[in-house]
Amino acid sequence: xxxxxxxxxxxxxxxxxxxxxxxxxxxxxxxxxxxxxxxxxxxxxxxxxxxxxxxxxxxxxxxxxxxxxxxxxxxxxxxxxxxxxxxxxxxxxxxxxxxxxxxxxxxxxxxxxxxxxxxxxxxxxxxxxxxxxxxxxxxxxxxxxxxxxxxxxxxxxxxxxxxxxxxxxxxxxxxxxxxxxxxxxxxxxxxxxxxxxxxxxxxxxxxxxxxxxxxxxxxxxxxxxxxxxxxxxxxxxxxxxxxxxxxxxxxxxxxxxxxxxxxxxxxxxxxxxxxxxxxxxxxxxxxxxxxxxxxxxxxxxxxxxxxxxxxxxxxxxxxxxxxxxxxxxxxxxxxxxxxxxxxxxxxxxxxxxxxxxxxxxxxxxxxxxxxxxxxxxxxxxxxxxxxxxxxxxxxxxxxxxxxxxxxxxxxxxxxxxxxxxxxxxxxxxxxxxxxxxxxxxxxxxxxxxxxxxxxxxxxxxxxxxxxxxxxxxxxxxxxxxxxxxxxxxxxxxxxxxxxxxxxxxxxxxxxxxxxxxxxxxxxxxxxxxxxxxxxxxxxxxxxxxxxxxxxxxxxxxxxxxxxxxxxxxxxxxxxxxxxxxxxxxxxxxxxxxxxxxxxxxxxxxxxxxxxxxxxxxxxxxxxxxxxxxxxxxxxxxxxxxxxxxxxxxxxxxxxxxxxxxxxxxxxxxxxxxxxxxxxxxxxxxxxxxxxxxxxxxxxxx
Numbered sequence: 001x002x003x004x005x006x007x008x009x010x011x012x013x014x015x016x017x018x019x020x021x022x023x024x025x026x027x028x029x030x031x032x033x034x035x036x037x038x039x040x041x042x043x044x045x046x047x048x049x050x051x052x053x054x055x056x057x058x059x060x061x062x063x064x065x066x067x068x069x070x071x072x073x074x075x076x077x078x079x080x081x082x083x084x085x086x087x088x089x090x091x092x093x094x095x096x097x098x099x100x101x102x103x104x105x106x107x108x109x110x111x112x113x114x115x116x117x118x119x120x121x122x123x124x125x126x127x128x129x130x131x132x133x134x135x136x137x138x139x140x141x142x143x144x145x146x147x148x149x150x151x152x153x154x155x156x157x158x159x160x161x162x163x164x165x166x167x168x169x170x171x172x173x174x175x176x177x178x179x180x181x182x183x184x185x186x187x188x189x190x191x192x193x194x195x196x197x198x199x200x201x202x203x204x205x206x207x208x209x210x211x212x213x214x215x216x217x218x219x220x221x222x223x224x225x226x227x228x229x230x231x232x233x234x235x236x237x238x239x240x241x242x243x244x245x246x247x248x249x250x251x252x253x254x255x256x257x258x259x260x261x262x263x264x265x266x267x268x269x270x271x272x273x274x275x276x277x278x279x280x281x282x283x284x285x286x287x288x289x290x291x292x293x294x295x296x297x298x299x300x301x302x303x304x305x306x307x308x309x310x311x312x313x314x315x316x317x318x319x320x321x322x323x324x325x326x327x328x329x330x331x332x333x334x335x336x337x338x339x340x341x342x343x344x345x346x347x348x349x350x351x352x353x354x355x356x357x358x359x360x361x362x363x364x365x366x367x368x369x370x371x372x373x374x375x376x377x378x379x380x381x382x383x384x385x386x387x388x389x390x391x392x393x394x395x396x397x398x399x400x401x402x403x404x405x406x407x408x409x410x411x412x413x414x415x416x417x418x419x420x421x422x423x424x425x426x427x428x429x430x431x432x433x434x435x436x437x438x439x440x441x442x443x444x445x446x447x448x449x450x451x452x453x454x455x456x457x458x459x460x461x462x463x464x465x466x467x468x469x470x471x472x473x474x475x476x477x478x479x480x481x482x483x484x485x486x487x488x489x490x491x492x493x494x495x496x497x498x499x500x501x502x503x504x505x506x507x508x509x510x511x512x513x514x515x516x517x518x519x520x521x522x523x524x525x526x527x528x529x530x531x532x533x534x535x536x537x538x539x540x541x542x543x544x545x546x547x548x549x550x551x552x553x554x555x556x557x558x559x560x561x562x563x564x565x566x567x568x569x570x571x572x573x574x575x576x577x578x579x580x581x582x583x584x585x586x587x588x589x590x591x592x593x594x595x596x597x598x599x600x601x602x603x604x605x606x607x608x609x610x611x612x613x614x615x616x617x618x619x620x621x622x623x624x625x626x627x628x629x630x631x632x633x634x635x636x637x638x639x640x641x642x643x644x645x646x647x648x649x650x651x652x653x654x655x656x657x658x659x660x661x662x663x664x665x666x667x668x669x670x671x672x673x674x675x676x677x678x679x680x681x682x683x684x685x686x687x688x689x690x691x692x693x694x695x696x697x698x699x700x701x
Contacts, residue, residue, distance in 0.1 A: 006548070006568060008656065009076055010539040011053045013564040015083045016656035018045045020584040022087060023650075023658060025094050032105065033303060033311040034586070036098050040300030042091065046084070047153065047298060050261045050287065051231035054080060058260055058285045059230070081287055092292055106193045107307050110185075111293070112205035119185050119195070120205075126183070127206040134175035135203070135210055139168070146171075146279035147259070152229045155296035157203060160272060161211060162219040169272065172210070172222075174200055174296070181299040184306060194306040200224065200294060223268040226295035227280065228261040259286055266290035313586050316676050318347035318464070322686035326694070329361070330354040331441060334450050334472045338628040341470040342638070343456065344587060345679045348463035351452070351470070352379045358439050359387035365447070366393040368438045368486050373457040374412065380458055381412060385419040395422045397489055399432045426620070427492040430505070433615065434622040435470075435608050438482050449479035453501075453624040455591040455606050466590040467672075469606045469635070471624055478624060485622055492620075504609055504621035509542065512616075515596050515603070516546050516555075522599055523554035530556045530597035534639055536590065537564040537610040551577040560642050561652060562589045564612075568654045580652035581661060583645055585672045594623070595636060604632045634682065638675055645671035 024030055025038035057073050057080065064071035099109055108114075115123065137159065140146060149171070150156065159170045174181075176199065183202060185195040203210075204222045211220060259280050264273055282288060305312050321341060327333040330353060341350060356379070358364045367387055374381055387394050398413045417423050426432040437452035456468025473479065481501045488496050488506070502511045516531065523529035531550065538544065538559070544567045551557055557578040559565075569578040583589055592610060596603040607623030609615040626632045642649070646663040647670040653659070 005654070006571070006574065007541070007544065007566045008568060008654070009079075010537075010564045010566055011049075011057060011076065011080055012083065013539075013566060013656065014049060014053055015080065015087065016658060017563045017582070017584075018042055018049065019087060019656075020582060020650055020658050021045060022090060022094070024584055025098070026090075029647075031311050031313055032098070032101055033305045033307070034313055035094075036102075036303045037301050039091065039095060039098070040298050040303065042087075043297030044301060046087075047228055048231075050228040051152070054287065055230035055260045061285055077285060084287065085289070088289060088291070095292070102307075105307055105311070108193060108195045110195055110197050110201070112197075112201045115197075115205070118188055119197075122186060123197070123202055123205055124209075127202055127209060130179060131175070131199070131202060131206070132209065134178050135172060137170040137172050137210060139170050140275075140279070144279070146276065147281060150227045150280070152227065153296070153298075154226070155200065155294075156225050157200065157222040158225050158268070158272065158276065159207060159211070160219075160221045160223070160269070161215050161217040162221070163217050167271070168215070168217075169275065170211075172203060174203065176296075176299065181296075181302075182304055184304070196304070196306065198294060223265040223272065224291070224293055224295050225265070225268075225276065226263045226291075227259050228263075230258055230260050261287040261289065263289045263291045263295050265293055316345070316673070318344055318349075319680060319683055321346055321350060322683045322690065324350060325687065326690060330357050331361070331363075331439075331450060331474075335448070335474045338475065338626075338631055339472040340626070340628075340631040340634060341472070342591075342675075342679065343463040343468045343470070344465060345467075345676055348460055351458065351463075352383070352460065354439075354452075354472070355380050355383040355437070356386075359383045359392065360390050361441070363441045363443060364392055364439060365442055366395070366440045368395040368397070368436075369458065370397045370399070370432055370434050370436045370489075371409065371412070371458065372399045372433055372435070373459050373462070374408075375460040376408065378412075378458075378460060380460070381416070384421060385416065388420040393422070394420075395424060395486070397424045397426055397432055397486070399426065424490060426489055429618070430492060431614075431619045432489060433608055433619045434485065434503075436482055436485060436622060438479065438486060448474065449476070449483065450474050451479040451482040453478070453482065453606070453622055455593075455608055466588045469591045469593070471606060471626065471631075475627065478627075482622075485620070489620060500625060502605065502607065502623035504615060504619055505617050508609065508616045508621065508623070512543065512611075513546055515594070516550050518598070519555045519596060520550050520553045522597070523550070527599055528556075528597060529554065530558070530595075532558045532593075532595040532639060533611075534560040534589075534591060534593040534642070535610050536562045536592065537612050539564050539566045540611050540613045540616055541566070542613075543611045543616070547578065548574050551575045558643065559652075560589070560639070565652050569652065570654070581643070581645070581649045582652055582658075583642060583648050583671060584650070585648040585670065587672055592623075593635060593639060595639060602632060602636065604635050606635070637678065641669075641674050641678060642671045644669045644674070648672070 021038055021042045025035045057077050060073045061071045102109060138149060155174045157172045159172060161168045179199055181199050183197050183199060185197060207220050207222055259282060262280060262282055321339060323337060323339045324333045358367055384394050384396060396416055398409050413423050435454035435456060439450045441448045452470060452472055454468060454470035456466055477500050481498050484496050485503060498507055502508050519529040519531055538561055547557055547567060552574060555577060559580045561580055561582055565580060569575050569580050592607040594605040604626040605623045609621035615621050626635060646661060646666050647668055649661040650658045651661060
């Protein structure tokens with residue numbers, strides 16, 4: 001077998017992805033405020049990395065130790081820690097550069113030592129009125145259970161009250177649940193500048209107001225800390241526990257899960273650091289990271305633009321699909337032709353309006369939908385409740401195990417159930433990640449079905465920042481199989497076959513292998529053979545090996561992979577026919593698309609599934625073929641535009657170098673903007689064609 005390394009560890013590949021996010025913060029062509037927000041995205045991503053990826057590797061090491069085995073994961077953990085340390089150094093450097101860049105534009109992010117007399121007085125008043133009611137210090141004595149007290153995803157100030165040589169410690173939670181993290185200080189007459197201070201620094205400035213009169217001290221110091229916990233949890237599988245109860249219990253366990261990362265302000269005294277590490281039971285396998293004064297940088301995702309408009313990305317207003325125009329309702333439009341939406345270029349309002357119309361349409365009998373993640377105040381969910389009130393039968397499949405959205409989904413489950421919605425939690429052991437909607441409507445005495453199959457969630461907020469495809473169809477071949485998927489969810493042990501849809505875990509691996517094998521046969525027969533993929537993650541070894549086999553047979557493989565990629569392109573005799581790019585830009589690339597050359601008659605699929613073992617074998621996922629030739633070509637065109645990107649595309653290679661695709665003599669093409677222009681023109685041409693048809697129809701009359 002080939003001796004060269006064939007796979008990249010998914011954890012290191014993920015860190016390489018987050019490095020691409022940091023590249024956006026470093027890119028001087030990106031508007032300044034957007035660069036700061038990318039720091040927040042990087043930080044938020046890293047939080048999740050520690051909760052899930054880092055925690056998993058640590059757990060494997062501890063399991064190996066428990067069984068007396070030497071662990072191969074220790075070397076990986078060291079690599080991960082070294083990479084994170086380097087990324088954090090780059091982060092700090094970038095942060096300081098961006099603060100200076102803001103100051104050049106007369107926007108100042110100040111700390112408590114940089115205030116003038118006017119600002120000091122204003123902050124003291126603001127603190128006493130707005131902040132102090134939310135502050136309750138927690139004293140850390142020798143019996144204090146700090147591990148239980150500290151909450152994940154919160155930033156704290158550890159306070160040292162020093163009296164001669166004796167120190168007492170207390171913890172203060174930054175109350176961002178109640179107050180904004182960024183406070184705009186009042187503008188002063190004659191000073192053309194905008195000044196922002198973090199809530200953290202207001203608390204630091206007013207520490208004496210919190211402790212004076214209660215404690216005796218000579219010196220008062222505050223240091224920032226943050227802890228990240230293992231996000232996994234063990235569920236009770238006793239028969240009397242419902243899944244809802246188990247998930248509620250699991251969330252409670254997560255609050256007290258063991259730490260995997262502890263970040264502290266690097267100026268913190270060694271005695272305080274050692275005391276906290278002992279209290280938190282920090283092990284040799286946890287990440288102990290010195291940092292700056294501010295933690296929970298994820299809040300910087302919402303950093304306010306208090307300056308000129310050009311400091312943010314120019315808005316790309318979501319457009320309406322011309323395919324809906326000229327029809328009395330959404331159902332007539334979908335019956336006339338399949339409709340493809342591409343968020344955030346298209347408005348999500350088409351989806352919320354479809355469900356709103358279904359909620360009161362007298363012809364609609366029932367609505368079924370999968371819910372994985374939804375907005376906090378979802379219009380779509382409220383329409384489902386209205387549908388029940390209007391006598392419709394509504395079934396909502398809620399995935400309670402949607403990581404980090406469990407609490408919200410538990411609450412929605414209760415609200416829906418109380419409203420009379422039939423709520424299903426799916427099959428044990430199978431996460432439901434498909435994005436399906438099925439509406440049954442009685443038309444001319446028969447049942448007509450309308451289906452949505454998408455790559456992204458029914459989420460109004462993320463539909464404005466994630467790119468995702470959504471197919472709306474009344475094609476009976478597709479809609480009947482969507483109905484069968486819902487049946488499969490309710491009874492996963494009942495035999496069911498899918499001819500149109502690719503459904504995990506029923507037939508995904510088999511069908512994907514068959515599609516790749518067909519291209520291998522074409523290549524061996526001397527025909528053109530090509531596979532084009534756009535996915536978030538490629539880490540399943542079986543699929544990676546199958547792609548290696550296809551490349552070795554002469555199949556051209558082009559991929560766009562946003563996140564993790566275990567496959568190594570360009571290995572002689574193994575993957576020399578494979579090229580991979582990754583695009584990180586203003587929108588998060590989220591759709592999963594597969595285009596198979598198929599001897600010149602392309603097969604095009606959109607899917608909810610990444611090429612990870614969990615998505616193929618352990619989740620309910622759905623991919624649908626696109627039959628409408630017009631829509632097939634639209635998807636192919638969009639993917640091809642991505643491959644022409646000379647601004648935001650990076651090569652994926654074995655060194656994980658994240659080198660930008662060279663522009664050479666080609667013009668600058670930023671694919672996300674080019675796709676917006678392409679779709680805008682497509683909608684314009686569709687309207688023009690429809691107007692021409694309408695004029696001709698009127699002339700015939």
